[in-house]
Amino acid sequence: MKIMQALFLFFLIVPFVEIYVLLEVGSLIGAFPTIFLVVFTAVLGAWLLKRQGFSTWQRFQNNLQQGIMPTYEIIEGPILLVGGALLLTPGFFSDLLGFACLIPALRKKIAEQVIENFLITESGFSKHSATNDRIIEGEFKKEE
Numbered sequence: 001m002k003i004m005q006a007l008f009l010f011f012l013i014v015p016f017v018e019i020y021v022l023l024e025v026g027s028l029i030g031a032f033p034t035i036f037l038v039v040f041t042a043v044l045g046a047w048l049l050k051r052q053g054f055s056t057w058q059r060f061q062n063n064l065q066q067g068i069m070p071t072y073e074i075i076e077g078p079i080l081l082v083g084g085a086l087l088l089t090p091g092f093f094s095d096l097l098g099f100a101c102l103i104p105a106l107r108k109k110i111a112e113q114v115i116e117n118f119l120i121t122e123s124g125f126s127k128h129s130a131t132n133d134r135i136i137e138g139e140f141k142k143e144e
Contacts, residue, residue, distance in 0.1 A: 018091035025092065041095045045087025048102050053080050055104075075111035 026034040060073035083101025086094040100106055 014093065017093045018089075021092045022090075038090050038092075038095075041092070042088050042090070045084065045095065045098055045102070048099075049080060049084040049087065052102050052104070052107075053077075053084075056080060071115060072108060072111045075114050076107050079107050079110055 022034065022038075025037070029037075056073050056076050060070045060077075063070035063073065079101050083098045086098030086101065089095075089098075
């Protein structure tokens with residue numbers, strides 16, 4: 001399945017799951033407690049995101065100061081961004097996915113997978129790099 005098809009299905013299915021879960025939780029505990037839980041998870045998520053983001057930023061800076069390429073931190077930044085966006089989206093399913101992005105061990109595993117599958121190959125070059133056999137190097141001169 002291509003990435004665009006997967007994203008399309010994700011954005012199509014997730015709102016229905018969110019609405020269903022919100023209605024079920026609302027019918028069990030009531031409307032106001034459900035709204036409180038949604039707001040509480042957003043506030044808690046924002047607080048955790050701030051802490052995790054600050055920690056990742058510190059590791060990024062420390063690695064740069066030591067002359068180490070901050071590879072994991074570069075990948076973890078967008079994962080934190082996605083997690084924060086999911087936590088601020090109203091709903092329990094998106095909160096679950098957002099909190100999963102804030103778990104350091106899980107985030108590191110995701111970063112490892114991204115690095116291994118998309119950035120590094122056995123030859124040391126990326127599978128998705130700009131090297132292409134159809135590229136012809138040369139110079140041109142615009143003549144008037």
